[in-house]
Amino acid sequence: MNSAISSTRRIGVLPEAIAQNAVAVSLDEQLPGSILGGDNARGEQALTVHASYIVRLCRILKERGFEQLSGVTAVDWWPVEPRFELVYFLHSLSSHTRLRLTLRLAEGEQIDSVCSVWRGANWYEREVFDLFGIQFRNHPSLERIMMPADWEGHPLRKDYPVHGYKYSYQNE
Amino acid sequence: MIIQDTAKVASLEAEQELALPNPAGDVTPDGPGLQRRRMTLNMGPQHPSTHGVLRLILELDGETIISARPDIGYLHTGIEKEFEAKKYQQGITLTDRVDYLANLSNNLCYSLAVERLLSLEIPPMAQCMRVLLAELTRIQSHLVWLGTHAMDVGAMTLYFYCFREREEILKIFEMFSGQRMMTSYIRIGGLALEPPRGWEKAVARVIERIAGGIDEYENLLATNPIWLNRTKGVGMLPVDVMIELGITGPLLRAAGVKVDARKDSPQSSYDQFDFEIPTRTANDVYARFEVRMDEMRQSVRIVRQALDGMPSGPWQADAPRIVLPDREKMKTQMEALIYHFKIVTEGFRVPAGSVYQVVESPRGELGYFVVSDGTANPHRVFMRTPSFGNLQALGTMLEGVLLSDSVAVMASLDFVLGDTDR
Numbered sequence: 210m211n212s213a214i215s216s217t218r219r220i221g222v223l224p225e226a227i228a229q230n231a232v233a234v235s236l237d238e239q240l241p242g243s244i245l246g247g248d249n250a251r252g253e254q255a256l257t258v259h260a261s262y263i264v265r266l267c268r269i270l271k272e273r274g275f276e277q278l279s280g281v282t283a284v285d286w287w288p289v290e291p292r293f294e295l296v297y298f299l300h301s302l303s304s305h306t307r308l309r310l311t312l313r314l315a316e317g318e319q320i321d322s323v324c325s326v327w328r329g330a331n332w333y334e335r336e337v338f339d340l341f342g343i344q345f346r347n348h349p350s351l352e353r354i355m356m357p358a359d360w361e362g363h364p365l366r367k368d369y370p371v372h373g374y375k376y377s378y379q380n381e
Numbered sequence: 382m383i384i385q386d387t388a389k390v391a392s393l394e395a396e397q398e399l400a401l402p403n404p405a406g407d408v409t410p411d412g413p414g415l416q417r418r419r420m421t422l423n424m425g426p427q428h429p430s431t432h433g434v435l436r437l438i439l440e441l442d443g444e445t446i447i448s449a450r451p452d453i454g455y456l457h458t459g460i461e462k463e464f465e466a467k468k469y470q471q472g473i474t475l476t477d478r479v480d481y482l483a484n485l486s487n488n489l490c491y492s493l494a495v496e497r498l499l500s501l502e503i504p505p506m507a508q509c510m511r512v513l514l515a516e517l518t519r520i521q522s523h524l525v526w527l528g529t530h531a532m533d534v535g536a537m538t539l540y541f542y543c544f545r546e547r548e549e550i551l552k553i554f555e556m557f558s559g560q561r562m563m564t565s566y567i568r569i570g571g572l573a574l575e576p577p578r579g580w581e582k583a584v585a586r587v588i589e590r591i592a593g594g595i596d597e598y599e600n601l602l603a604t605n606p607i608w609l610n611r612t613k614g615v616g617m618l619p620v621d622v623m624i625e626l627g628i629t630g631p632l633l634r635a636a637g638v639k640v641d642a643r644k645d646s647p648q649s650s651y652d653q654f655d656f657e658i659p660t661r662t663a664n665d666v667y668a669r670f671e672v673r674m675d676e677m678r679q680s681v682r683i684v685r686q687a688l689d690g691m692p693s694g695p696w697q698a699d700a701p702r703i704v705l706p707d708r709e710k711m712k713t714q715m716e717a718l719i720y721h722f723k724i725v726t727e728g729f730r731v732p733a734g735s736v737y738q739v740v741e742s743p744r745g746e747l748g749y750f751v752v753s754d755g756t757a758n759p760h761r762v763f764m765r766t767p768s769f770g771n772l773q774a775l776g777t778m779l780e781g782v783l784l785s786d787s788v789a790v791m792a793s794l795d796f797v798l799g800d801t802d803r
Contacts, residue, residue: 250734296750364462
């Protein structure tokens, strides 16, 4: 779990947990207030970031060598607030390193799309919108991808039952 | 899934009025009385060449594709949702069915992810066996790709040859686990069962047969003028565009990018094996064909090394709360019975945390992001499947391509809809 889920803190002071982390420190220098936490558990780098900085951070990280976005997904921590945890998986092919960016979003909160940084974020963000209901601003075509276009509800949310709401979806 | 956008078709019809040819006049294509008109065509979801239930909404100008929009979701069965309703060990059977042509690779990725959360050490024999089975899976997946690719382009005989060889590998899987495809043989903590008596001879026999077969099948196509005409120079995209769009696996290796999870972040004793990552630079369908043929040869190499150097020892980790006890012990010893009962009914609790485990599936980079909240049910399992990333680029790859070439391009992507839609 991430060490800090609050989205307000003093700008310019990194949390204890990642004050030694070179990547986090340099990112925080470029964009003060963007890095809220992180950890290095099991050899994986994960940084908790502030939602409003995501596009700028991704642009900086792409310039630094993270050419590929492996995926975007969300985790629903309902009933804990803020409910959604968005996770971005970054991959640097040249230096064989991976980085994970996570941020917390409340229900109904929107976030900027990173399609302008990596075009490959398109379908992943559509999937998150389809299955969780998180809206992405400036997305080229935010529509459902897995579920039919006229589906109601967002199936991967924790308050959506596994078996759906109807006994049979045929003969509608 | 997008239901037919009738508004778009109607607007297209409105902007280009249909002009009928004048029977008495000149009927050359761009002559008086005839107009070019773009056609919106549906390819799929039921189509022999789309390799599953993929729907492509194509806008055609004659035979040239102006734009192609893949529409997926026809095979979406909510596997990620089901994970949350099951125990960790029950999730293995779900992973088999995600990519139904690379079952053991998915089993392996999920098991490795959960084992990392549990900080579980896997004995060397189980690790070596996992590598052997993962490479056999790669060979049989590539055989399916080769057979279907050749059949799509027109060389139908190869399909039968490839499936005949694949049958031998499936018999090996059946020998190990009782199941041909959905083996669930790689479990959390090691393997499901002890490898059967005589498996070394059976695997050795099959691998010799396949090694000979690979050269034979490549010879059938590699210098065939029809094959060369249909695959050379087709399906190219600039490398940085491919990387940005999320393509991984043999497509990147055919463009010269030497990236393979088996070498970059070796797991399960892959670093103890001697093998190469084949690459090409041409970045067309033919280069992808060559890369996958070479990958099959490297897999044969790895399997031979695994056979020669298979360590002896237990095939499951020493973790009585996680791994099911031996069946006979369960029937006679009290502790084994209790452990069995607890594991089956309550499962085992995994420490809270999240891990992203990457494995090189036959299709590309396969990643499982497992989030645990400390209970016996996974909180979230996200499968970063290679086919989803590769299919995203299909629209860009098919722009300006002839309709008949689109079939070759799709076959070279080697996607599986179960992988895409989950």
